Amino acid sequence: MSTGAARPRVLVVDDQPVNVKALAALLAGEVDAVFATDGASALAKVRQAPPDLVLLDVDMPGMDGYEVCRRLKADPATADVPVVFVTGMTQTEDEEKGLSAGAIDYITKPFQPAIVRARVRNHLELKRSRDALVESYRRLEAAQASLVQAEKMASLGQLVAGVAHEINTPIGIALTAASHAGEKAAVLGERFRGGKMTRADLEAFLALEGESSSLILSSLARSAAVVERFKQVATDQAADALAEVDLGVQLREGVRLWEAAHAGVSLEVALSCADGIRLQTFPAALRRLLHALLDNVLGHAYPSGGGRAEVVAVPRDGGGAELRVTDRGAGIAPADLARVYDPFFTTRRGAGYVGLGLTLAFNLVSSTLRGRIGVESAPGEGTTVRVELPARVTAPAG
Ligand SMILES: Nc1ncnc2c1ncn2[C@@H]1O[C@H](COP(=O)(O)OP(=O)(O)OP(=O)(O)O)[C@@H](O)[C@H]1O
Numbered sequence: 001m002s003t004g005a006a007r008p009r010v011l012v013v014d015d016q017p018v019n020v021k022a023l024a025a026l027l028a029g030e031v032d033a034v035f036a037t038d039g040a041s042a043l044a045k046v047r048q049a050p051p052d053l054v055l056l057d058v059d060m061p062g063m064d065g066y067e068v069c070r071r072l073k074a075d076p077a078t079a080d081v082p083v084v085f086v087t088g089m090t091q092t093e094d095e096e097k098g099l100s101a102g103a104i105d106y107i108t109k110p111f112q113p114a115i116v117r118a119r120v121r122n123h124l125e126l127k128r129s130r131d132a133l134v135e136s137y138r139r140l141e142a143a144q145a146s147l148v149q150a151e152k153m154a155s156l157g158q159l160v161a162g163v164a165h166e167i168n169t170p171i172g173i174a175l176t177a178a179s180h181a182g183e184k185a186a187v188l189g190e191r192f193r194g195g196k197m198t199r200a201d202l203e204a205f206l207a208l209e210g211e212s213s214s215l216i217l218s219s220l221a222r223s224a225a226v227v228e229r230f231k232q233v234a235t236d237q238a239a240d241a242l243a244e245v246d247l248g249v250q251l252r253e254g255v256r257l258w259e260a261a262h263a264g265v266s267l268e269v270a271l272s273c274a275d276g277i278r279l280q281t282f283p284a285a286l287r288r289l290l291h292a293l294l295d296n297v298l299g300h301a302y303p304s305g306g307g308r309a310e311v312v313a314v315p316r317d318g319g320g321a322e323l324r325v326t327d328r329g330a331g332i333a334p335a336d337l338a339r340v341y342d343p344f345f346t347t348r349r350g351a352g353y354v355g356l357g358l359t360l361a362f363n364l365v366s367s368t369l370r371g372r373i374g375v376e377s378a379p380g381e382g383t384t385v386r387v388e389l390p391a392r393v394t395a396p397a398g
């Protein structure tokens with residue numbers, strides 16, 4: 001590729017030295033010309049150092065220009081080198097033959113110097129623009145990849161900091177309660193050994209001990225729940241194989257598994273999926289998404305039981321599908337709606353919820369499933385989570 005101020009390289013191929021000289025003189029000062037006087041050495045020169053343009057004579061003994069051109073085009077390493085035929089033949093069939101062999105232009109002899117120069121300039125300019133385009137596309141791709149990576153690192157960092165914070169608090173409480181109980185036990189022991197312990201001392205200690213152990217227990221249970229939930233969210237996706245699936249089949253299976261895991265709950269799940277929606281996607285991620293959304297309907301829309309979740313999937317114009325999970329339950333307050341994806345945002349901390357379900361859902365949809373997710377809700381009217389899924393997840397994110 002020619003870059004910066006370097007002069008473009010042009011390979012001139014002709015079996016007649018006089019023609020080579022004429023072309024070289026014509027292009028002098030504008031390009032660095034290299035030469036070959038037969039097909040085989042022309043191919044070798046292009047492979048060794050691809051020029052920006054090849055001016056190729058058609059009529060050569062041995063391998064003719066058409067064959068040289070075909071071979072260049074057949075090899076991915078040299079296919080992008082532009083070829084212009086230079087020949088004395090003027091019939092249109094020859095021109096057609098040349099163009100169908102993969103040449104981009106045709107110059108006939110005897111040359112008009114100004115025209116040859118202009119065409120060569122144009123083709124070199126075209127080549128330069130194309131190289132620049134390819135290069136900026138490559139840079140764009142690299143930038144995009146590193147952006148995705150940076151975003152992942154940022155959200156991972158946020159999660160880790162959140163876990164540390166969420167675990168620190170209950171463990172701090174447990175630590176305080178345990179050391180307080182320990183101090184009281186030491187004091188009571190001293191009184192006991194000194195023969196000064198009263199019945200009231202013992203009763204007060206027992207009451208404190210009961211309180212402390214339930215505090216310690218609930219704090220540790222909270223820490224364990226956070227760790228357990230975090231493990232679910234952070235679970236490696238590598239095991240989830242990309243597959244061509246029928247969305248209806250996947251959703252039926254997902255609902256069945258969710259119901260099996262929640263035997264005895266009174267939430268009714270109604271599934272409706274258009275027939276024949278085929279997706280190339282990660283089926284296990286799809287199921288985890290569905291689970292998180294149904295868990296939320298159960299836990300937040302109808303916290304006192306009952307209720308109904310509707311799972312609806314329809315094809316989208318232009319491919320892919322839209323999946324909606326809707327309830328007519330409690331809904332979400334506007335101030336909370338903006339925070340539902342935040343790690344550890346939950347309105348039911350006291351009931352053991354951790355606030356990672358929609359964080360997980362968001363990450364699954366945007367990185368693994370390559371789709372988009374949105375939550376619509378109004379207090380008292382219910383909630384709809386809308387997920388757009390592409391027809392094909394082309395590659396797992398990073
Ligand atoms: N269907 C719903 N109806 C009402 N509120 C909802 C619904 N889905 C989510 N929410 C609200 O969004 C918050 C965040 O949901 P998310 O799933 O992230 O966490 P969580 O359910 O509280 O905890 P976890 O999923 O970790 O057990 C919930 O605490 C709840 O306030």
Ligand SMILES: [Mg+2]
Pocket residue numbers: 292295296356357358
């Ligand atoms: Mg949840």
